[in-house]
Amino acid sequence: MKIAIMGAGAIAYASAALLIQNGHDAILWSPSGRRSEALARGEPLRSEGVVAGEFKPAVAEDCAAALAGADAILIALPANGHKTVMDAMAPHLVSGQSVVISSHASLGAIYLARLIADRGLDVPVVALSTTVLRARQTSDTSVKIATLRGKVDMSTLPTAAAERGLSLCKALFGDRFRPISNVLAVALSNVNPQSHMALALCNFTRMEKAEAWGQSEHMTMAVGRLLEAIDAERLAIAAAFGVEVRTMREHYSLTYGLPDAALGETAKRLAASQEPTLGPATIDTRYTLEDVPFGLSPLVTLGQLCGVATPLHEAGLQIFSALYGRDLAAENDILPALMARQLTREALVAMTR
Known part of the structure; x- marks a missing residue:
């Protein structure tokens, strides 16, 4: 083809x-x-x-x-x-x-x-x-x-x-x-925004100082707990819309062929067994400039449509916008186009058929 x-x-x-x-x-x-x-x-x-x-x-x-x-x-x-x-x-x-x-x-x-x-x-x-x-x-x-x-x-x-x-x-x-x-x-199955939010937020100065840092090595137990808490909001939105999605833990397990475990433990296994995958060495990275406006922001909108609170996603939007000195949510050009079609929970569900 x-x-x-x-x-x-x-x-x-x-x-x-x-x-x-x-x-x-x-x-x-x-x-x-x-x-x-x-x-x-x-x-x-x-x-x-x-x-x-x-x-x-x-x-x-x-x-x-x-x-x-x-x-x-x-x-x-x-x-x-x-x-x-x-x-x-x-x-x-x-x-x-x-x-x-x-x-x-x-x-x-x-x-x-x-x-x-x-x-x-x-x-x-x-x-x-x-x-x-x-x-x-x-x-x-x-x-x-x-x-x-x-x-x-x-x-x-x-x-x-x-x-x-x-x-x-x-x-x-x-x-x-x-x-x-x-x-x-x-x-709601795309877990990159949540994963990248936790990693980028907790390693932001490493990115800004152009350090070489391994992602698995620096997904510590604390970062893993943050990631699972962010993921809980995504899972709650999925449940409110009546759709089934994998947990972040299941995603890591299936991607890397490892047992389902706390994300900090999984990251420790990956760091010990694989060649390091380096994190961004700049703040000009898709981990934030793509995944914040086009990953976190849509989840906030979906949460609002179905009545699920997303305090960590909203905090990510606000914190990263403050770090960059610009409104990252406003850089999403797809959501406004959809909202112009009078997007509601019912209309959104109808559009997915």
Whole structure:
């Protein structure tokens, strides 16, 4: 299949390498085009780690060229760019294509599905709870892939296209997907914002001073307790909406093949058994600048819609905004667009069918 990949960062590059290794054709496009200039000139994409080798993805000049003839589109860039890319894609999508969001953030699948419905197209939107791969971009032409996840939750809009969405994901990335009830459940299954909030908040000066610090090593017992307390709010929202999601402890257990245990204990095991995964060495990081506005803020909104208090999520919004000296919640451009459609609890549930 021909897969158009929206993005030119770590997950876009890693996905291109994996898709090409799996026998597909990949074409990259990002709004700025700066990172992919060398690839566009013909330099190979070099990947190391769980996917190793040199690969030659194509690079599109614009969004229309990327989508032309594509069987599926993979959105693989930070959530800060999701709305911009979705707005660029919407006029060029055609019935028969499918869109996969890796990973789903801030109810973006619902926003995109509304754009598609406005055009009357048959284009399912698949939302992944997290990325299939964990990767770090090491240069404009190279990527290091640390993990190929064993299980990823996914859901499809509309739900009538669930089998089509699951078959596509398996064909692209292998049999590693767990279909769950609806896109709202996927939105509430993304645990990165909670995990990153605890790690970034408790290690903020290490980030600001550009220190090299291992994430597992610095998820101490106290940080683990904070993370589980933040996670309890996410679980309460899911229960109020009547959807089932994994706990953070279950997520770590399934991702790393470890026993279900307190997160501090799990982190200690990982630190002792794996090569360190370094945390951000800058405060200009997706752990905060993406996951606060597009991860914590939507959970606060969902809590308000279903009547669940989220004091730790709200505190995260306020504390990180104070640390950066700017209103991070205001940087979310997807929620206002959805709220303009008179978003209520009942309307939101209806949009996920």
